[in-house]
Amino acid sequence: MMNQIIKDIAMNLTNEVIDFTRETIAIPSITGNEGSVIERIKLEMEKIGYDKVWIDDMGNLFGQLGSGERLLAIDGHVDTVEVGNLENWNHDPFKGKFENGVIYGRGACDQKGGLASAIYSGKILKEIGVPGDITLVVVASIQEEIYEGLNWQYIIKEDRIKPEAVVLTEPSSLNIAIGHRGRVDIKIRTTGISSHGAAPELGDNAIYKIVPIVLDIQGMDSILPVDDIFGKANISVTDIRSTSPSINATADSSIIHVDRRLNQGDSLESIISEMEGLDSVKTAEAKVFVPEHEYKSKNGFVYPIKAYYPTWCMEESHPLVQTAIKAYQTQFEKEPILYHWRFSTNGAATKGIFNIPTIGFGPGYEKYAHTPDDQVPVEHLVKAMEFYTSFVKNWGNFKGYGSIS
Numbered sequence: 001m002m003n004q005i006i007k008d009i010a011m012n013l014t015n016e017v018i019d020f021t022r023e024t025i026a027i028p029s030i031t032g033n034e035g036s037v038i039e040r041i042k043l044e045m046e047k048i049g050y051d052k053v054w055i056d057d058m059g060n061l062f063g064q065l066g067s068g069e070r071l072l073a074i075d076g077h078v079d080t081v082e083v084g085n086l087e088n089w090n091h092d093p094f095k096g097k098f099e100n101g102v103i104y105g106r107g108a109c110d111q112k113g114g115l116a117s118a119i120y121s122g123k124i125l126k127e128i129g130v131p132g133d134i135t136l137v138v139v140a141s142i143q144e145e146i147y148e149g150l151n152w153q154y155i156i157k158e159d160r161i162k163p164e165a166v167v168l169t170e171p172s173s174l175n176i177a178i179g180h181r182g183r184v185d186i187k188i189r190t191t192g193i194s195s196h197g198a199a200p201e202l203g204d205n206a207i208y209k210i211v212p213i214v215l216d217i218q219g220m221d222s223i224l225p226v227d228d229i230f231g232k233a234n235i236s237v238t239d240i241r242s243t244s245p246s247i248n249a250t251a252d253s254s255i256i257h258v259d260r261r262l263n264q265g266d267s268l269e270s271i272i273s274e275m276e277g278l279d280s281v282k283t284a285e286a287k288v289f290v291p292e293h294e295y296k297s298k299n300g301f302v303y304p305i306k307a308y309y310p311t312w313c314m315e316e317s318h319p320l321v322q323t324a325i326k327a328y329q330t331q332f333e334k335e336p337i338l339y340h341w342r343f344s345t346n347g348a349a350t351k352g353i354f355n356i357p358t359i360g361f362g363p364g365y366e367k368y369a370h371t372p373d374d375q376v377p378v379e380h381l382v383k384a385m386e387f388y389t390s391f392v393k394n395w396g397n398f399k400g401y402g403s404i405s
């Protein structure tokens with residue numbers, strides 16, 4: 001049986017995937033500093049025997065297997081968040097300590113472990129064969145932790161690589177993730193006219209104009225709609241600033257930052273008109289806008305991104321989800337759990353912006369991501385290797401994708 005063959009090969013690769021995961025954890029790769037770990041992973045892809053291995057101009061790494069017409073991507077970001085206060089760690093975050101079947105360190109679960117499993121599933125596929133009409137690219141992407149999906153905007157628009165489906169290796173406790181809520185950063189600015197503090201009536205104080213807006217938003221959170229998948233949406237004011245010629249003068253501008261968490265029905269347009277529709281915004285003639293960030297990497301690479309990360313959600317009946325369920329059932333002989341991540345991922349771009357069918361499956365528990373307990377069980381690494389392999393095999397069996405998306 002195919003599932004037993006995959007299981008046996010994965011079992012034999014256990015030590016290799018442990019060593020590789022530990023080694024990549026030991027190479028720090030905080031967002032913007034991914035070069036060294038990308039080079040190390042490239043070597044491993046070459047050693048395993050990927051048909052083609054390359055790095056794009058942004059710094060994302062690709063390993064290709066097979067040469068079929070249908071492009072399938074498995075994506076894992078290599079960057080991690082910072083370590084925070086070292087005193088909170090029981091293990092060196094950059095050693096990849098291995099103890100009682102668990103690997104510890106920054107990025108263990110989010111998500112160097114998942115990426116290692118994906119890369120090593122390539123080794124299994126080398127042995128049992130990639131389905132004839134499939135080209136598989138395993139992508140080690142960069143700069144996810146600050147602007148999730150920026151990498152895939154680049155890959156799709158600049159590299160012109162557009163797969164028909166994407167599997168994300170973010171930690172999912174070996175469950176099948178089919179979406180997450182989105183978020184958008186909003187700025188609201190009021191302008192005024194400064195006057196001497198001794199004669200405020202001669203000016204137009206921008207702070208007095210923004211305060212009613214702040215209060216409106218505060219009152220709004222509790223009445224935002226609830227949806228059946230993601231629960232209640234959220235809104236909060238997270239920053240406020242103002243300018244004036246001196247503290248002896250009334251403010252001539254004020255700006256707030258609004259963090260809005262999105263549900264299924266929310267779009268960039270709907271959120272902006274929701275804000276513009278507030279009486280306080282109209283009265284103050286305030287400007288509502290979504291900032292564009294320019295992300296600059298260490299080697300000088302600059303790419304603009306709008307601070308909008310859409311909600312995405314796959315239907316359970318979609319062929320991609322059905323294939324993932326089948327891959328899980330055939331490999332593990334039990335039913336998978338389907339769920340939605342709490343955090344945001346590159347799926348915000350692949351599915352949220354570009355509507356490429358996307359799912360997630362990864363080793364490790366979401367609750368350890370970004371914590372000083374960052375860890376991944378070896379058993380998960382092996383199971384994830386099995387799943388990715390089984391998924392590629394099953395995706396090869398599926399022929400009726402057509403125009404569904």
Ligand SMILES: [Zn+2]
Nearest residue numbers: 077110111170
């Ligand atoms: Zn992640």
